[in-house]
Amino acid sequence: MKYLSLVFWLVVLVGAGYVYQNDNIRASATEAITDISKSIDTAIPQLAEKNLITTKQTQTTEESDTAKQTPLESNITAGTLAKTYYYHFDNNVPERVRTVFEQAVAKYNATGIVKLVPGQGTKKQNQIRFFVYQKTMSEEQQGAVELGHGGPQIIQQYGFGAYTANHARSGLNVEYLQSVKLSVAxxxxxxxxxxxxxxxxxxxxxxxxxxxxxxxxxDIAALKTIYQTKGN
Ligand SMILES: [Zn+2]
Incomplete structure (x- = not known):
């Protein structure tokens, strides 16, 4: 019996020790969980803050993108051209093309930066000639290549009675219906x-x-640079 009770007490002791250890493990596990949730609690606002900062930075980038001025054509010097242009259409320009160009003219006039009026203009004045052309493009080119042509031609006279004028042209490729659009004009x-x-x-x-x-x-900023910079 004595031997048995010794075994009994041994079992009790070992068992108690095991439970004690287990409790310890559980306690430290709970602590660890609390620690994790604490660090999550602090991490979430930090993350949110970081996100906010990132969003703000993106917005700033976008703002500076719109503030980034549209480049000028290489032959244009700011402050050398008068704001008034006289425009006319080639005889073969169909009505629907005239309509979109007239709408485009109205949009530019609405800025108040340039003034486009119908007429031929003199050689010293700015002029725009509207034209049409037909050019077939491969299927890959369509949608990747410009549906029209346009550009300034700078006329510069030096010496007595010096002047600088832009005798520009602007045309649409009537081979394609999609080119006769206000956006292209x-x-x-x-x-x-x-x-x-x-x-x-x-x-x-x-x-x-x-x-x-x-x-x-x-685009408006670029127009201002060309037409509202003090002449040189
Ligand atoms: Zn272009």
Whole structure:
């Protein structure tokens, strides 16, 4: 019996020790869990803050994108051109093309920065000739190649009676119905008055038609640079 009771007490002792250890493990496990949830609690606001900062940074980048001025055509010097242009259409320009160009003219006039009026203009005055052409493009080119042509031609006279004028042109490829659009007409007219291509999709001067029918802030800023900079 004595031997048995010794075994009994041994079992009790070992068992108690086991439970004690287990309790310890459980206690430290609970602590660990509390610690984790504490660190999660502190981590979440930190994450949120970081996200906010990232969002703010993105917004700032976007703002500076729109503030990024549309480039000028390479032959344009700021402050050398008068704001008034006389425009006319080639005889073969169909009515639907005239209509979109007239709408484009109205959009540019609405900025107040340039003034486009019907007429031929003298050699010393700025002129725009609207034209049409037909050019077949491969299927890959369609949608990747410009649906029109346009650009400034700078006339510069030095010496007595010196002047600088822009005898520009702006045309649409009537081979394709999709080129007779206000967005394309505005892009080509943009070239005529001195705007170059922009890599900003919000700009009218993005090389591929985005269907945009209003001047972006960056486009307007470029027009101001050309026509509102004090002459030299
Ligand atoms: Zn272009």
């Amino acid at each position: 505005m892009h080509e007219l943009g070239h005529a008055v001195g705007l170059g291509h922009s890599d900003q999709k919000s700009s009218l001067m993005y090389p591929i038609d985005q269907g945009l029918t209003s001047l972006a802030a960056a």
